Amino acid sequence: MTHDAARELAAADLPDGRELTVRLATVADAPVALEVIHAAFLARPVVGEKPEALADDLGSVRARIEHGTGYLAFVGDEPAGLVMTAHQQGAMRLGRVGVLPQFREQGVASFLVEVVLEHLATTGEERVQLLARKEFPRIQAWWGRHGFSPAGDEGNCVVMARSLPVAVEVPDADAMRALGSRLADVLRAGDLVIATGDLGAGKTTLTQGIGAGLGVSGPVISPTFVLSRVHPSLGDGPALVHVDAYRLGSFAELEDIDLDASLDDSVTLVEWGAGVAEGLADGRLDIDIRRGIDPDDDTRWVFLTGVGERWTRDELAAVTAGPAKEDT
Ligand SMILES: Nc1ncnc2c1ncn2[C@@H]1O[C@H](COP(=O)(O)OP(=O)(O)OP(=O)(O)O)[C@@H](O)[C@H]1O
Ligand SMILES: [Mg+2]
Incomplete structure (x- = not known):
């Protein structure tokens, strides 16, 4: 088994037959992760404050991978999406959740999030949260379909939370x-x-x-x-x-x-x-x-x-x- 295979968590076929894989990121993946963050977040409409993600650089992404976990999705060999997790405010939080524009509406985000939630469950986590910007009710609704519900307020965000299996x-x-x-x-x-x-x-x-x-x-x-x-x-x-x-x-x-x-x-x-x-x-x-x-x-x-x-x-x-x- 190659080193890469050891970090591969799940694979699935997209409707068009291409393979979607999710694997754990290492610090060596920081440039790829940064690329995904920029491509995914730049493509979003900016409402109010600029998302913190746009201030990421190689150093901050590397630090996030070192102190938390990064999950990278690939379609074939192309990076397609990212989720990062970290303990923050006494809870396990998802952050930097993004899929590149060309890979949206194909189930990549749902698959990636399901794999992340399962992986967190296998590591013994009981609950997970994330922050959803209040201006985007559709994003909150999307997380609602993945089992999250509003659990509080933090600045301009709603804290969405769910328990894990x-x-x-x-x-x-x-x-x-x-x-x-x-x-x-x-x-x-x-x-x-x-x-x-x-x-x-x-x-x-x-x-x-x-x-x-x-x-x-x-x-x-x-x-x-x-x-x-x-x-x-x-x-x-x-x-x-x-x-x-x-x-x-x-x-x-x-x-x-x-x-x-x-x-x-x-x-x-x-x-x-x-x-x-x-x-x-x-x-x-x-x-x-x-x-x-x-x-x-x-x-x-x-x-x-x-x-x-x-x-x-x-x-x-x-x-x-x-x-x-x-x-x-
Ligand atoms: N860790 C494991 N847990 C369960 N079954 C295992 C495991 N490892 C090997 N097996 C074998 O895998 C097979 C599981 O078959 P089983 O009929 O229980 O699956 P199933 O989910 O009911 O399938 P189906 O969808 O066809 O109903 C059995 O032959 C079992 O011996
Ligand atoms: Mg059966």
């Missing part, structure tokens, strides 16, 4: 089942879990662990051909309803398979449920499983986000921090 590193399939089994300890009747992740990410493997932890009748296997399968409890706990929404296009189709009857007295887990299954309950546990970019590495990162009153971040962090359960 709980991130767990899972080295192999057994560890994934062990994680599922620990999650089962906090799951109860009526809970909805939505599992997301590419083909073969480990959604079913995690569900096997949840089934084992709940003590339901097995085997838990991919429900692909039946859409949904009910695993009754072997004791007096809730049943596990395991749904595969891969082929379902909409919530209406999901409702057709008549889950309502079982929802209240079961734990319902929907694979591929993002964008389809949210309407089944008021709250839910979102589980996002990601593979690294090295295809030979089995390690997965699992991101847990509780939505609604039912879940607290602390509860999820406690579950994932617990010792792995021994197989019995």
Whole structure:
């Protein structure tokens, strides 16, 4: 693996087929980072005070990379965007968020920010903030779509903040089942879990662990051909309803398979449920499983986000921090 590959965090294809990559910046990248800052910020309309970013020079950018983290996006070999992070005012803050004009409206900024948020979560950060200029409500709305909400005022800016998912590193399939089994300890009747992740990410493997932890009748296997399968409890706990929404296009189709009857007295887990299954309950546990970019590495990162009153971040962090359960 080259040094560069080690710093590469994620890759994706743009709609036009070009490759978008995000990697961590080193001090050697300071000239590239400065170029991106100038190109991205000069292209913005100046309202009121000049953005601080335009006063950056090589020295200040190098210092920012040394004392924080820089994330650079490339389209092919061309620098396309930048985000920098640093601890400021007792919080983890994003700054210098910019995409070059020629790479806008293609999903570069969204991908870059999602990668940054995930990376921050894997480094144990719990919350993140940024400053958004008050004159640009559309920018605030954009951050709103990425989970940020207004959390205060600072000069001519709104402080936008959000909490980060709980991130767990899972080295192999057994560890994934062990994680599922620990999650089962906090799951109860009526809970909805939505599992997301590419083909073969480990959604079913995690569900096997949840089934084992709940003590339901097995085997838990991919429900692909039946859409949904009910695993009754072997004791007096809730049943596990395991749904595969891969082929379902909409919530209406999901409702057709008549889950309502079982929802209240079961734990319902929907694979591929993002964008389809949210309407089944008021709250839910979102589980996002990601593979690294090295295809030979089995390690997965699992991101847990509780939505609604039912879940607290602390509860999820406690579950994932617990010792792995021994197989019995
Ligand atoms: N760290 C890991 N966590 C989970 N599974 C792993 C891991 N490493 C290797 N594997 C293997 O990857 C495969 C994951 O398959 P699984 O069926 O759980 O994925 P899935 O997300 O449900 O896929 P699909 O989208 O097809 O439903 C299994 O063969 C499992 O043994
Ligand atoms: Mg599956």
